[in-house]
Amino acid sequence: MTFAIDFGTSNTVIARWNPLQNAPETLSLPGLSQIQGTNPPLIPSWLYVDSAATGQVVAGQQVGDRGLDQRNDPRFFRCFKRGIGNPIQGYLPLLDDRSVSFEQVGQWFLESLVQGVAAVPLDLDSLVVTVPVDSFESYRHWLGGVFQGLAVGQVRMLDEPTAAALGYGVADRDLLLVVDFGGGTLDLSLVKLQGATTQTKRPLGFILKWGDQSFQNQSGQRIDTAQVLAKVGKNLGGADLDNWIVDHFAQTLSLSPTPLLTRLAERLKIQLSDKSEAQDSYFDDDTFDSYTLRLTRGDLNEIFQQQGLLSQLDQAMAQLLQQARRQGVAAADIDAVLLVGGTVQLPAVQDWVKGYFEADKIRCEKPFEAIAHGALQVAQGIEVKDFLYHSYGIRYWNPRQQRQDWHPIVPAGQAYPMAEPVELVLAASVDSQPSIELILGELGDGSGGREVFFEGGRLVTRALTVTQPLVQVLNGGESKGSLAPLDPPGIPGNDRVRVLFQVDGDRQLRVTVEDLMTLETLVDGQVVAQLT
Numbered sequence: 339m340t341f342a343i344d345f346g347t348s349n350t351v352i353a354r355w356n357p358l359q360n361a362p363e364t365l366s367l368p369g370l371s372q373i374q375g376t377n378p379p380l381i382p383s384w385l386y387v388d389s390a391a392t393g394q395v396v397a398g399q400q401v402g403d404r405g406l407d408q409r410n411d412p413r414f415f416r417c418f419k420r421g422i423g424n425p426i427q428g429y430l431p432l433l434d435d436r437s438v439s440f441e442q443v444g445q446w447f448l449e450s451l452v453q454g455v456a457a458v459p460l461d462l463d464s465l466v467v468t469v470p471v472d473s474f475e476s477y478r479h480w481l482g483g484v485f486q487g488l489a490v491g492q493v494r495m496l497d498e499p500t501a502a503a504l505g506y507g508v509a510d511r512d513l514l515l516v517v518d519f520g521g522g523t524l525d526l527s528l529v530k531l532q533g534a535t536t537q538t539k540r541p542l543g544f545i546l547k548w549g550d551q552s553f554q555n556q557s558g559q560r561i562d563t564a565q566v567l568a569k570v571g572k573n574l575g576g577a578d579l580d581n582w583i584v585d586h587f588a589q590t591l592s593l594s595p596t597p598l599l600t601r602l603a604e605r606l607k608i609q610l611s612d613k614s615e616a617q618d619s620y621f622d623d624d625t626f627d628s629y630t631l632r633l634t635r636g637d638l639n640e641i642f643q644q645q646g647l648l649s650q651l652d653q654a655m656a657q658l659l660q661q662a663r664r665q666g667v668a669a670a671d672i673d674a675v676l677l678v679g680g681t682v683q684l685p686a687v688q689d690w691v692k693g694y695f696e697a698d699k700i701r702c703e704k705p706f707e708a709i710a711h712g713a714l715q716v717a718q719g720i721e722v723k724d725f726l727y728h729s730y731g732i733r734y735w736n737p738r739q740q741r742q743d744w745h746p747i748v749p750a751g752q753a754y755p756m757a758e759p760v761e762l763v764l765a766a767s768v769d770s771q772p773s774i775e776l777i778l779g780e781l782g783d784g785s786g787g788r789e790v791f792f793e794g795g796r797l798v799t800r801a802l803t804v805t806q807p808l809v810q811v812l813n814g815g816e817s818k819g820s821l822a823p824l825d826p827p828g829i830p831g832n833d834r835v836r837v838l839f840q841v842d843g844d845r846q847l848r849v850t851v852e853d854l855m856t857l858e859t860l861v862d863g864q865v866v867a868q869l870t
Contacts, residue, residue, distance in 0.1 A: 347383060349383060351380060385447045498518055503516050526571075528672070679706075764836075774861075779812060
């Protein structure tokens with residue numbers, strides 16, 4: 339049986355393909371899913387660590403049922419997805435003499451979900467997991483590693499925004515903009531469908547091929563394709579909005595930020611999606627005072643204005659539309675705008691979208707289920723024409739700055755497989771250099787990194803101002819960058835090798851190295867990194 343997991347920052351959705359109805363179905367798992375008050379049944383992305391030493395944890399709704407989320411307790415984790423794969427992690431709690439990382443918390447949570455499926459019992463033969471559009475390779479490797487050790491026959495990965503396009507089933511449209519505004523990230527993805535006809539009415543999209551997990555068309559049908567024209571990711575989500583509301587009450591009512599106050603802030607925000615005013619009760623365990631928390635939609639919009647929410651959204655949209663114009667696409671050419679993620683239900687966000695697009699183009703009827711349901715569509719015959727989200731470069735010594743620097747070799751937006759390789763001619767950097775060495779890195783956007791840490795019982799992300807782009811080394815470490823020996827050894831000042839970089843259809847970076855002195859090919863198409 340095929341399942342899909344949309345692992346979200348605030349909530350997680352698990353769906354399966356129902357063979358009797360030939361349609362996706364959202365699962366309600368005992369102890370994990372919220373039973374009352376939510377439709378569809380959502381799984382809160384919460385985890386409480388009973389024992390870090392033995393890995394005994396409580397996950398999902400049972401954390402709230404036991405009241406484990408209502409006090410400042412280092413064993414309670416929420417919004418931990420935001421820290422997974424982040425190269426800069428601040429203070430992490432020490433539990434049972436063990437430092438617990440965000441990756442470990444995420445692994446325990448996903449393992450609990452798989453155990454919940456098995457306890458129903460249901461056979462989990464095939465699994466599709468979705469990934470954020472702007473995730474670094476480290477997040478994808480982590481996710482693949484988690485499921486590698488679980489009893490799952492086949493695991494595929496699919497880009498979250500494109501899964502949403504599949505979930506809405508808009509096979510008769512050509513150009514789709516997916517606005518994915520969840521608990522942790524804002525992702526905008528412009529997708530061009532190819533081969534879509536009103537006769538097929540079949541969802542189209544693309545698979546992110548991962549290693550050798552290439553999609554095989556099992557149905558015998560013609561494989562349709564989709565092309566990603568533009569995509570923008572921003573580390574902004576509903577969790578940030580919740581923190582802004584908490585800060586508002588901390589300033590106006592002199593309350594201390596606590597997990598319970600954060601939870602109430604989220605509830606007030608959700609109520610204001612369809613009400614003009616919301617209120618809830620709050621009891622301060624420290625002062626033994628009780629408060630009535632009131633918030634109007636006008637108050638919420640004022641908080642958003644103070645925090646610059648709309649300007650941040652406008653910045654992301656401007657970047658996406660600029661990318662689209664380079665492809666010859668104007669905003670008026672977009673056929674449908676698909677809204678997914680809990681934050682898109684806020685009137686302020688929907689009004690923002692309507693400021694760019696006509697109301698009849700906007701779809702928002704399944705913001706929570708679209709990604710998980712769309713991920714299940716990968717068994718229907720889908721392929722990818724995509725481009726690389728990140729830039730990649732090689733490390734070199736900058737004599738002018740007297741420091742190591744990075745030279746870009748593959749720019750963000752590069753389509754793959756590449757039609758022509760990128761060529762570099764390199765000289766030796768030291769006397770009697772024994773081998774050719776290339777250290778490759780995944781380059782950030784230069785806008786600064788983010789530090790993820792705990793403060794006042796809540797997870798906080800903070801932008802960092804940096805003078806150099808954030809880089810994640812792909813093949814660093816002892817001897818990992820060494821490709822081939824030089825015989826005779828290299829001498830500085832003379833061109834010695836010609837290096838050709840090529841990205842294949844599976845997003846693998848391949849390198850060919852030719853010795854200009856001996857005219858020998860030292861390396862021929864060797865895979866040196868998996869790109870995203």
